[in-house]
Amino acid sequence: MIKFGVITFPGSNCDKDCLWAVKDVLGHKADFIWHEDGKIMKYDVIIIAGGFSYGDYLRAGSIARFAPVMEGIQGFAAKKNKYIIGICNGFQILLEAGLLPGAMLTNSSLKFICKYVNLTAENGTSPFTNMIPKGRVLRMPIAHQEGNYFCDDKALNSLIKSGRVAFRYSSPSGKPSAESNPNGALYNIAGITNKAGNVLGMMPHPERSMIKELGSEDGRLIFESVVNYIKKS
Amino acid sequence: MAKVKVYVTFKDGVLDPQGKTVKNALDKMGYKNIEEVRIGKFIELETKNGAGPSLKKEIDEICDKLLANPNIEQYRFEIE
Numbered sequence: 001m002i003k004f005g006v007i008t009f010p011g012s013n014c015d016k017d018c019l020w021a022v023k024d025v026l027g028h029k030a031d032f033i034w035h036e037d038g039k040i041m042k043y044d045v046i047i048i049a050g051g052f053s054y055g056d057y058l059r060a061g062s063i064a065r066f067a068p069v070m071e072g073i074q075g076f077a078a079k080k081n082k083y084i085i086g087i088c089n090g091f092q093i094l095l096e097a098g099l100l101p102g103a104m105l106t107n108s109s110l111k112f113i114c115k116y117v118n119l120t121a122e123n124g125t126s127p128f129t130n131m132i133p134k135g136r137v138l139r140m141p142i143a144h145q146e147g148n149y150f151c152d153d154k155a156l157n158s159l160i161k162s163g164r165v166a167f168r169y170s171s172p173s174g175k176p177s178a179e180s181n182p183n184g185a186l187y188n189i190a191g192i193t194n195k196a197g198n199v200l201g202m203m204p205h206p207e208r209s210m211i212k213e214l215g216s217e218d219g220r221l222i223f224e225s226v227v228n229y230i231k232k233s
Numbered sequence: 234m235a236k237v238k239v240y241v242t243f244k245d246g247v248l249d250p251q252g253k254t255v256k257n258a259l260d261k262m263g264y265k266n267i268e269e270v271r272i273g274k275f276i277e278l279e280t281k282n283g284a285g286p287s288l289k290k291e292i293d294e295i296c297d298k299l300l301a302n303p304n305i306e307q308y309r310f311e312i313e
Contacts, residue, residue, distance in 0.1 A: 059302055066299075096302065103304035108250050150247060150305055184250070 002227055004030035005043035007090075009064050014050035014087065014207060021207040022047070022223055035067040040076055045083045045226055048073075048090030050143070050205060060104060060146045061092035070097055077199050081233060083127055083226050084199045088144055091191070091201030100194055100201045101159070102151030107144070108184025114143040116215065117182055119190055119204060120170045123163040126193055127229040128200040131221050137174040138167075138218040140204035142182060142190075147203040149185040149192075159192055167191035167202055235284035236313040237292055241301045242273035276300055284312050 004022045008015045015032060022045075023030040033040060035053075040046060053064035064070065070093075076082050077099055086094040094100045107113055119138040121129040132138070151159070159165050167190040168176040176188040183203075191202030206219030243249045249271050256270040278295075280288065292310055301308040 058299070062299060062302070095304075101304075103302050105248065105305065106250050108248070110250050110254055148248075148250070152304075184248070 002028050002044045002230055003042065004028055004045045004047060005033045005040055006030060006047045006049055007033045007035060007069055008049070009035045009051065009053035009067060011053045011055055012049050012051035012089070014089075014205065017205075017207040018047045018049045018087070021210045021219065025210045026220065026223055026227070028227070033069060035064070035069045038068055038072045040069065040072045041079075041082075044081070044230055045085065046073065046076060048084065048086040048093055049207075050088030050090060053089055053093060056089070056146075059096065061089060061094075061096040064089075064093045065097040073097070074099070077194070077196075080198075081230065082198060083230070085128065085222070085226070086199070086201040087205055087207065088142075088147075088203055091203055092146060094199060094201045099199050100192055101155045102149055102192070104146040105148040105150050105184070106146055107148050107182070112143075112145040113147070113182050114141065115182070116141050117190070117204060118170050118172050118174070118180060119167045120174045120176065121167055122165045126163070126166060126197055126200075126225075128193065128222055128225050129166060131225040131228055135174060137170060137172060138221065139216040140206060140209045140218055141215075142204050144183070144203055147183040147185060149189040149203075151186065156187060159189075160187070162195070164193045164195070164197075165189055165191075166193050166200055167204070235280045235282070235288060237278040237280065237288075237310055238313070239276040239278065239292070239296060239300055239308055239310040240273060241276065241296075241306050241308045243271060243305060244307050247305045273306075288312060
């Protein structure tokens, strides 16, 4: 049985939603992992949940990356068949930890943005997107102030060429455009994966779009993709 | 004891939305002479020991590891 672990930092506020998403909605085994705990190898998938870890002081995610649990995360990411999903603050932490390339700038509007956005999945075969039908536009909420993804030209080209741009902000019909970009992110990037393909960072919240009563069930596709990928491998 | 003043600023080419907004406000206030505004961070550190030969290396390390993000930021510091 596939086992999920959800990391809780001081200041995390989406950890309960993430646990609910994979445990109650999808029926998988899942535990919370405290930020001081180093024993994470028993899990198949680690979710670094959103929130304001350590108050997001200095830069979002910059302090959390030095938490004891993050030492284990580096080793976890280097293992085959282990997967990490960083959502919102979790994505920021993965960037600060160097597990994903680039950095987050303040939203171009300078405002905290909390709303539904549309996303296209750029790569239909990755561990995190293989259950998303081609051309399907996903609807999910964002809730952040630092989601304006930035990297240099070389890193961006490498991301695009190697199919590591996981999600892009798009119009309802699936066209990435300036109007559909909520935060100024480079190339409308909403999510990326690492070179090995087993680490995903994304700003939108799949755990907040799991049942139709919440306005969208599209978040399921991401968790279902990783489960499907593990079962097949 | 030594005092270290660290200045963290965005690298050239990195958009600074805060700086841009302040620049627009200055424009509206009539300060047409201001061409660009860039906002950074000023961090003061106090050391236990005085400014020895290894302090510069130590501060570089602290800046590289935590105070600045090399993807978007650069830093400089003064030791007093």
